[in-house]
Amino acid sequence: MIIEALLAVTLLGGIAVLLAPDRLAGKLAFGISLGPLLGGLWMFWQFDGSGNLMFDSAAKSFESSLSGTTLLSMGPWDVQWLAAVDGISLPLVVLSTILTTLAIVSAWTPIDERQSQFYALVLFMEAALIGVFTALDFFVWFVFWEGVLVPMVLLIGVWGGPRRKYAAIKFLVYTNVASAVLFVGFLGLLAGLDGTITSFALPEISQAIHAGELQGVGPFSPEELATVSFFAMFAGFAVKVPIVPVHTWLPDAHVEAPTPVSVLLAGVLLKMGTYALLRFNFTMLPEVAMANAELIAAIAVISILYGAMLALAQRDLKRIVAYSSVSSMGYVILGLVAFTVYGVGGATFQMLSHGLISGLLFMTVGVIYNTTHTRMVGDMSGLADRMPVASWVFVAGAFGYMGLPLMSGFAAELFVFIGAFGAEGLQYSPIFTALGMFGIVIVAGYLLSAMQKSLFGPFRLETDYEIGRAPFHDVAPLFVLLGLIVLLGVAPDVVFDMVESATQPIVDAAAENGGGA
Amino acid sequence: MTVPVEWYLVLSAAVFCIGIFGILTRRNALIFLISVELMLNAANINLVAFSHFYGNATGQVFALFTIGLAAAEVAIGIGIILVLTRNFGEADVTLPTEMRW
C-alpha cells in the first residue's frame, strides 16, 4: 500500500496547498513533501525485492493488494492498476522525493507570487513522477507520463523568465509530439501481440515479446515491426532525455524556468526519458537494440561531445548546465547500449548521480542569481570573495560534474566506461568509449572557465545594494545534495547492489535473445 | 397544349442566374436578401415543374417547405440587416469583416 499512500498523500497534499493562503503555502508544501520523502526512504530501507519487474523471476516488493484491480475494460484488453518497484525504479522514486523537497525549500526565496499555486503544482508533479516510476500498466503509466507535463508547462509558463511563454509552448509541443510518436510505436507492439495478451501490463507484454510471440502486422514482418516500434519509441523517449538532435527545447526551458523548477526538470524529468528507454526499448526489444548498437552508440557519443561543445560556447550559467545535461545523458545511452552489468547499471547510476549533481548546480546558480540578479558569466567576477559558501559549493558541484573521484559522477561514468569498453555486442566498443570519454576533458574546460571568470579574480558586480548572507534555507539543500553526492561516490554499493540485481536480467535476456553477437 | 418541361428549366435557370448575379455584384444586404429569394424561387420552379412532369406531388410539398423556410430566413435576415444598419449606418455587406479570424 505504500506506493498508493505516497501517491495519495502527494496528490491530496497538493490540493490542500492549493487551498492554503500564499504565506503558508511554502512551509505547508515542505511539510507535506516530507511525507513522500520519508516514505521513499523507508521503502529504500525496507526494500527486499530482487530482479527486474519486467521478468518473471522478479521478487516484487511493495506490491499492494490493489494490484490487478481492473480500472477499465477495452475490448480484449484490461487496464489494470499495477504498481511496484524494483532496483531501477526505487532509487528514482527516492531521487524524485528528495529533489522535490529540496526544490520546495529552495523556492522559498525566489518565488514571491501565486505561491500556493506554485507549490501545489510542484506536488502534483511529484505525484505524477512517482506514478511514472511505479506504474506497470501501460495505460496508467502513460497517463502519469503526460500528467507530468501539465504542471511543468504551467510552472515554466507562469513563473518563468522573460521568454517563458515561448519556452513553455516549445516544451509542450515538443514533448507532446514525442509522446504521440512513442504511443504509436507502442501500439505497434500491441498490434503485434494481438490475441496473446489480455492487459496492458508491461511485464506481461515484455515476457510475451521475449517468448517470441510477436507477430507481423500488415506489411511488416515481426522483425520489422520490432524495429519500427523500437525506433518510434526511441524517438519519443529521446526527446525527453534529450538526445541530440532533439534536445533544443531543453536549454530554453531551463533558462526560462525558475530555479526550483530547473532542479526538477534536470534532476528528475530527464530521467523519465532514460528510465522509459531502459524499461521499454532496452528491456523489451534488446535484440533490436543490439542489432543497431553501433548506430545508438554513435548517437550517444555525438550527444556527449556535441552537448559538451555547446556548453563550451555558452555564457549563461544555466545554459551551461543545461547543455552539459545533454552531454551527461549521452553517457546513459552509451551505458544502456553496452548491455553489460556495469554498462546498464552504470547508466542507472548515472541517472541518479546526474540528478543530484545537476540539481546541486542549478540550485547553486539559483542562490547566486537570487543575490546578483544575473547569470551571465561576463557580468560578474570574484564572487567567491563575497559569497564564499555558494561559490565553494558551486566548485564542489562542478568538480562532481567533471567526475572527481569519490563523488558520484566519477563512479557513474567509470561504470559506464567499464561496461561499454568491453561490450561484446558493440563493435568498435573501445573506440566509441574512448571518444565518449573525451567529454570529461571538455566538461572540465567549460566548467573551469566559467568558474574562473565568475567566481574568481577581482570582485566585480554592478549592484546598488550590499550583498548579504544567503538565508539558511537557501544553503541547507546544497549541503544535503553535496552529502549525497559524496556518499554515492564513496560507497556506490549503497545503491548499486539493488541496481545490479535489477539490471542483471536485462543483460542476461540480451545475451540470450540477441545471441550475444 | 402543355408547356414543355425544358422551358420551365430555362426559366428557372435564368431566375437562378439573376439571383447569383445579384449576390455577386451588389453590396446592399437587402438586395442580397431579394437575390437569395430569387434563387430559392428558381429552385421552387424546378421542383414544381418536375412534380408536374412526373405527376408526383412530392415536389410541390417540397416547394411549400421551401417557401416556409424562405419566410423564416427573411425574418432572420432582416433582423441581421437591422443590426447591420444600426452598427455601420448602412446595409453594406462588405463592411463587417472583423469576425472572420
Next chain:
Amino acid sequence: MVNAFDLVWLIAALPFLSFVVSVTVGRWLPKEGALPGIAATAGSLALSLWAFLTVRSSGAHYENELYTWIDAGGFELTFGVLVDPLSSMMLVLVSLVAFLVHVFSMGYMNDDELHREKGGFPRYYAGLGLFSASMLAFVFSSNLLMAFMFFELVGLCSWILIGFWFREEAPPSAAKKAFLVTRFGDYFFLVGVVGILVTFGTSGFADGGFPQIASHFLETGEGADHIWVPGDLDTQTWFSILGLLVLGGVIGKSAQFPLHTWLPDAMEGPTPVSALIHAATMVAAGVYLVARMFGFYAGLPTVLAIIAFIGGFTALFAASMGVVKDDIKQVLAYSTISQYGYMMLALGVGGYVAASFHLLNHAFFKALLFLGAGAVIVATHHHQDMWKLGGLKREMPVTYYTFLAGSLALAGIVPFSGFWSKDEVLYDALLIGLEQPLFLAAYAMGLLAVFLTGFYTFRMVFLTFHGEPRSEHAEHPEPLRWNTKGPLAVLGVLATVTGLLNMKPVAELIGNHDILYLENWLDSGTAANGGEWMGSLTYHHYGHLVHEVAGLHEGSPPPSAELAPIVFGAISLSLALGGALLAKSIYDVPEPERMTDRLGPVGRVVQRNYYLDEFQVWLATGVTEPVARASNTFDQGIIDGAVNATSSVSLFSGERVRRIQSGAVTNYVLVIVMSLIVFVVAVGIVGGWFL
C-alpha cells in the same frame, strides 16, 4: 602488538583529518590550521618510518581489500594498500617533505604581513592537508584504479592551491591551465585504466595483478584466454597501446613534453605549495606511477623507447628554457621539468633504481631550492625577479648555504646527491644506447642537458646571492625565524648526503656492491605474507623483463667494466662544472649583464618557451572555441532553426491561408459558384458529355 601495516591507511587519514579540521574549525584555531597540519604530517612521517622499518625487518605487505568500493559484474573494485620497498621509501619521502612544507608554511604564510592581510589560511592548510593525504594514498595504492582516483584528487588539490590567491587575475587562470592540461593527460590515463580493467579483469599492482599477467604472457605466451583483446589486435600491440594510454597521464602530471606548459604557470601558487608540487606530490606522482607498474612497461620495447626519448628530449628542452628565465621560481620550474625528464629517461632504459634514486634525491634538493626561494621571497618583500635581487649571501647565510647545497645537487657536482643519481641515469642510458641508436640519441640529449643544468643553476645562485644588491629590498632582507630555517637546514643536510645511498661508480671501482644500499633495498624481495609474488616487484625481475622480454640488451662500454662508470661519471661531472664555471664567469661579477638579449631571435624563441604556450592557448581559444561557437551557431541556427521553422511554417501558412476569408460575403459566393462550375465541368469532362 599493533602491526605497522595495519595502520598504513592512517598515513593518509591523518592529513585528511587535518583537512577536515581546517575546513570546519580552522579559522578559530591559533595558527588557523597550521598546527593540525603539522601534527598530522608528523604523525604520517612517524607511521611511514615505522612502516619502512617494518618492511626492512619483515618484508613487504600487500592487501587489496581494505575497502570494497564496488563489487559487481565479475570483478570488484577495491581500495587496498601495497607497502613494498618502493612505496615505503616514497611514503617516508612524501610525508617528510609534506611535514617540512607545513612547518615552512607557518613562516611563509602566518608570519608574513602581506600574506596575513590576504588571509585564507584555513583554506591553505586544508589544501595542503588534502594534497598530502591524496598523494600518500596514491603512493600506497594497491591497484591502478585507486591510484587513478587519488591521482585525480592530487590534481584537484593542485587546482585549489595554485589558485589560492583567487582574488587576483593570474592565479585562477594558472590553476585552470594546470588542471586542464593534466586533465587532458588524465583522459588517456582513464582510458588506459578502463582498458586495463577490462583486459585483465584486475588492476592490482602486485600479487596476480596486471603487470604480472602481462609479463607472464609476454614471456611465456601463457594465459591468453584470460586476456581480453579488442578485435583481432595483436596482444603485445594492445598492451603497448594500454601502456601509452596510461603514459598520457604520466606525461601530464610529470610535466613532460608536450604537456609541460602548466608547470611554469603553476608558480602563481604560494611558494611552499610549489615545493610540495614539484618535490614530492603531483609531479612526482607521474614518475612514481611508471615505477609502480614498471613490470607492465618493462616488457614493451616500443613503449620503453618512447618513454626514454620523451624523457631525454624533455630534459634538454626544459633546461634550454631554464637558461633564459629571469624569475627565480621560473628557473626552478623548468629545472623540475628537466629533472623529471631524466627520471623518465632512466625508466625508459630499464633503470628502475636510477629513476627511484633520482626521484628521491630530486625530492630533497628541489624542496630545498623552492623553500630557499620562498625564504628569499618573503625576506625581500615578494621580489622574485633575479635582476632585482643579488648580494643576499651576507644577510641570509643559512638560506645561502642550504640553497648552495641544493644547487650543487641539482647541477650534479660531486659529492652532492644529484651527481650520483644523474650519473647513474646517464650510465644506464648509455649502456642501452650502445646497442640501440635511438636510446643513444636520448642519452646524448640528457648529457647535453647536464651542461645547461650546471649553467642555469649557477646563474640563479650568482644572480640571487652574489654581487651587489640591485634593489633596496635585497639590501635589507627581513630576518627569518626558525620555522623557515629549520626545514632548510634539514633538507640541506639531506640534499648533501642522500647521494651516498647508491654510489654506483664507487661500488664498481671497489667491487663492493653492498654499498649500493638503494639498489639492494629495491631488490629485497621477502614477502610478509609469505607469497612468492614479491619477486615480481624487484629490480632483478624488471631487469630480466627489459633485457629478455623487451629485448633491450646492454652493450659493453669501451673502457673496462670497472672503470667505465668512473669515466662517464667524469664526463658528466666536467660538463656540469663547465656550465657552472661559464655561469660564474658571466654572472659572478659586481654588475652582471643580461646576456639573453644578445642571443637574438633564438633567445626570443626560447624566452617565449618555443611558443608552445601560445600554441596551446591557440588550440584552446583559436580552435576549440571557434568550433564550440560554430556548433552553437549550428545548434541555434540549423537544429533549433528547424524546430522553430516547423512552427514558423505552420504559423506563416496559416497566416496566408486565412486570407482566403476576406469577410465579404460576395467573395464567398463567388468561390462557391466557381467551385460549382469547375466541379460540373470536371464531371462533364470525365463523364464524356462534351464528346
